[in-house]
Amino acid sequence: xxxxxxxxxxxxxxxxxxxxxxxxxxxxxxxxxxxxxxxxxxxxxxxxxxxxxxxxxxxxxxxxxxxxxxxxxxxxxxxxxxxxxxxxxxxxxxxxxxxxxxxxxxxxxxxxxxxxxxxxxxxxxxxxxxxxxxxxxxxxxxxxxxxxxxxxxxxxxxxxxxxxxxxxxxxxxxxxxxxxxxxxxxxxxxxxxxxxxxxxxxxxxxxxxxxxxxxxxxxxxxxxxxxxxxxxxxxxxxxxxxxxxxxxxxxxxxxxxxxxxxxxxxxxxxxxxxxxxxxxxxxxxxxxxxxxxxxxxxxx
Numbered sequence: 001x002x003x004x005x006x007x008x009x010x011x012x013x014x015x016x017x018x019x020x021x022x023x024x025x026x027x028x029x030x031x032x033x034x035x036x037x038x039x040x041x042x043x044x045x046x047x048x049x050x051x052x053x054x055x056x057x058x059x060x061x062x063x064x065x066x067x068x069x070x071x072x073x074x075x076x077x078x079x080x081x082x083x084x085x086x087x088x089x090x091x092x093x094x095x096x097x098x099x100x101x102x103x104x105x106x107x108x109x110x111x112x113x114x115x116x117x118x119x120x121x122x123x124x125x126x127x128x129x130x131x132x133x134x135x136x137x138x139x140x141x142x143x144x145x146x147x148x149x150x151x152x153x154x155x156x157x158x159x160x161x162x163x164x165x166x167x168x169x170x171x172x173x174x175x176x177x178x179x180x181x182x183x184x185x186x187x188x189x190x191x192x193x194x195x196x197x198x199x200x201x202x203x204x205x206x207x208x209x210x211x212x213x214x215x216x217x218x219x220x221x222x223x224x225x226x227x228x229x230x231x232x233x234x235x236x237x238x239x240x241x242x243x244x245x246x247x248x249x250x251x252x253x254x255x256x257x258x259x260x261x262x263x264x265x266x267x268x269x270x271x272x273x274x275x276x277x278x279x280x281x282x283x284x285x286x287x288x289x290x291x292x293x294x295x296x297x298x299x300x
Contacts, residue, residue: 009228010056010089011210016222018189019175024210025056025231027091027167033233034093035164037273042164043106044097047072047081049162050140052093053169055085056231057158058119061171066123072135074115077101081112084271087124090234092271108139117143141169148173157194161202168205170213172197193218235272242267242276243286251287258283 007028014021031049040048055070062068065087072081080096102111115135122128133147141158148156155174162168172193180186196217205213214223245267246254257265264279278286 006228006230008231010060010231011228012060012226013210013214014224014226015193015218016224017179018193018221019177019179019186020172020190020193021175022170022172023057023060024213025053025167025169026210027052027056027231028165030091030231030233031162031167032165034091037271038094040095041097041099041102042104043102043111044078044081044095045164046162047078047108047111047140048083048093048095049164049167050160050169051081051083052085052091053160053162053167054140054144054158055083055091055093056089057169057171059085059087059089060229061173062121064121064123065125066121069118069120069122071118071120072112072115073118074112074135076111076113076115077106078111084236085231086234086236089229089231090236091231092233092235094271108135108137108143117147119147144171155190157197159197159200159205161205163206166206170197170200170205193221235274239276243278243282246278246283247286251283254283254287255280 007026008030010023010025012021012023027049031052034048034052035045051070051072055068058064059068068085070083073079077098078095080094082095083091083093085091112135116132117135118130118132120128120130131147131151133143133150135143137143137146139160141160144158144160145156148154157172159170174186174190177186180189200213200217204216208216210225214225246265249257254265258278258280264277267276267278268274
């Protein structure tokens with residue numbers, strides 16, 4: 001079962017006494033890996049953590065087999081926040097920001113004014129799906145809640161928090177009528193769960209283990225806690241993918257780039273800062289159909 005030693009995991013739970021389910025997410029090492037790649041101001045660190053926690057929750061909730069991408073865009077101090085999470089819960093993220101325009105106490109509205117959030121599901125099999133919601137809530141959690149109300153039309157609530165060291169999230173979702181058939185009772189039961197969830201303080205969500213959180217909030221309910229699912233930081237970049245990007249330029253343009261850049265091309269991964277170098281021989285090899293050299297030529 002999940003505890004504070006299980007630093008990076010999601011864990012689903014179910015209410016046996018009412019028609020609702022939920023999930024908790026905890027990220028520490030994977031969060032630290034994302035933050036270590038760039039010198040993010042604290043407000044950006046917090047937003048990235050909240051978005052990572054949301055992605056981890058959504059992957060399990062949406063039963064995704066493929067890739068989930070969360071992308072927040074604005075014309076403000078943070079023009080881009082992006083998290084990708086696979087169905088295997090391999091996660092990575094990045095933000096673009098203008099540090100000079102970010103105050104220490106900046107809010108979501110300050111950082112991403114008039115922003116939009118795109119939620120994209122790219123399944124291994126089947127069609128790509130994208131939903132978009134305005135970032136007009138006070139918090140990212142509000143925005144995800146609004147998304148589910150508008151697009152999924154399923155009563156859902158998110159709680160998200162991050163402090164630069166740990167990111168955590170919780171969500172509740174109402175299920176179709178089963179245990180409770182009376183609609184008034186269903187509404188009352190759901191509203192009670194939400195009201196109790198709203199008593200959870202940010203510092204409690206950050207510091208308490210899942211069992212303690214659920215007992216503190218819902219000790220009058222019968223709650224089943226399922227096995228946790230590990231979340232890890234992993235970047236999908238590779239020398240092969242970088243080589244494929246080069247071939248899309250065409251042989252002549254790729255050769256010209258090598259010449260213009262002193263004999264080699266550097267391709268940097270924006271997510272993990274891995275650097276891939278290609279010289280003239282590499283380019284010739286790529287376009288001959290022989291692929292790329294071994295990763296021994298990559299550099300940090």
